[in-house]
Amino acid sequence: MLTGNNSYSGPTLVNQGLLAVNGTLASDVTVQDGGVLGGSGRIGSLTANAGATVAPGNSIGTLNMTRDVTFAAGSRYAVEAAADGSSDRIVSGGSAQIDGGEVVMLLDQQNVLNGEGGGSAIGQYDILQAQQGISGQFDGATTSSPFLDATLSTQGSQLTADVARNDTAFASVATTQNERSVAAAADALAAGNPVYESILASGSAGQAQQAFRQLSGQIHADIASAQVNDSRYLRDALNSRLRQAEGLATAPDIKADDGGAWAQFVGAWDHASGDVDATGYQASTYGVLLGLDSAYDDWRLGVATGYTRTSLDGGYGSNADSDNYHLAAYGSKQYGALALRAGALTPGTGLIRRAR
CATH class of the missing domain: 3.30.700 (Glycoprotein, Type 4 Pilin)
Structure with missing residues (x-):
């Protein structure tokens, strides 16, 4: 973790592991295969090469850069998103050049059985802003939930991820008759119902199955x-x-x-x-x-x-x-x-x- 005001101008390479910038780093940062850049601070510029991951924030947060941001083919932009509509994002004072790579929407995994939850994972999230415009596009976007898909759209200087319900039925991931019965009942609930939204944001089929078992009574x-x-x-x-x-x-x-x-x-x-x-x-x-x-x-x-x-x-x-x-x-x-x-x-x- 890097904090404070770091004014050195030489290049910064992230070859392996995580560098969390929570202060100011004037340097240009290049993330290589196996490296992860996170934090809620400010850097000079960003280049994410193939195999690199950029994950702003320490939980949900904004990573700022004074100059340009570049995503190469094979890079990964991991965006944590919450049911209240907030999400990670990148804000650049320069331009954004996107030559491929993938956006992964990591949705807040609510659990109404533990008193958590509220809101919906479905919605639009502003995930990248470049003051001087955005060129190119990512290869695609996925979500952490088997029940949600994400699509990307660019309007001027803003990149938005739209998370929406897909056609995967809750019951399709169930493994027992009890689970299937609960899954079918939960799928019939209206959007906005806390049980429905909790299952909708499941991080995997296994987590959905666990929710079905807990709800089975x-x-x-x-x-x-x-x-x-x-x-x-x-x-x-x-x-x-x-x-x-x-x-x-x-x-x-x-x-x-x-x-x-x-x-x-x-x-x-x-x-x-x-x-x-x-x-x-x-x-x-x-x-x-x-x-x-x-x-x-x-x-x-x-x-x-x-x-x-x-x-x-x-x-x-x-x-x-x-x-x-x-x-x-x-x-x-x-x-x-x-x-x-x-x-x-x-x-x-x-x-x-x-x-x-």
């Missing part, structure tokens, strides 16, 4: 599945308690007194495997179950309640926590050596927190 099905699985702990506890009271099993995990009150602590770990369409998850559950029952002739009737907490880690960084409250009535009837056992359980209800 699989974590909601995962935590519902885990809650269904967790309900067996109360069912098993009630059955074990009745067998314990009938003298058919010791049930060491259930602590009971002679009055029919009992308690059981719960601790368990679950794992669900994934497949081509959905990821698996890992979940842990802990809590306590309490009950009270009493014998009436050949009947034993009771009620039970409990609290369990489930923590689940799903795929692609999603997770959920569930506080579950349980209530049940249960009983058994002895018919000699035969026992009939039954119960009624309310679904575990409570607060569910999800993140994805």
Whole structure:
């Protein structure tokens, strides 16, 4: 990085690596194959040879030059553009000679799931201004998004990049049925919708696929599945308690007194495997179950309640926590050596927190 006022007039060569000029450099700068020139300062003049990259700014910024700018065939002009309409650009006090090369529009990769985003990557960006005019043209322009194309136009001293939606459907880059369903729904949203714009500015097909997976809502099905699985702990506890009271099993995990009150602590770990369409998850559950029952002739009737907490880690960084409250009535009837056992359980209800 070069800062301050550098007044030496000899040539500056960038042969490899990055030179970021954030001050003033009076020298003429030549960028060679493998070199990168960036920064938001001022230089004397610029020549970008084949294999060179010019990337103004440190993020988005303007690189100024007192004299001329030249892009040779095979050079690369990398322009970072934001959804608010701002972009990198070059401002020259001389003329611009463009003998080929490529413009690459690096679009701001918004992520509405992380609270980012706003605006649209679609629009016109002023990327080069030469006070004494522009001669020649770049070979073409591309964008970092598979869903956007860029075209270049020159009007007098101004070079503009026009970024527009292409014909590539969101679903065309999806790899699973879940992704395709989400992609089709997102593609049907109106321009300006933050979800639509976030996917539109994806830096690659892989980033779009990641967005589809995050938006799929699989974590909601995962935590519902885990809650269904967790309900067996109360069912098993009630059955074990009745067998314990009938003298058919010791049930060491259930602590009971002679009055029919009992308690059981719960601790368990679950794992669900994934497949081509959905990821698996890992979940842990802990809590306590309490009950009270009493014998009436050949009947034993009771009620039970409990609290369990489930923590689940799903795929692609999603997770959920569930506080579950349980209530049940249960009983058994002895018919000699035969026992009939039954119960009624309310679904575990409570607060569910999800993140994805």
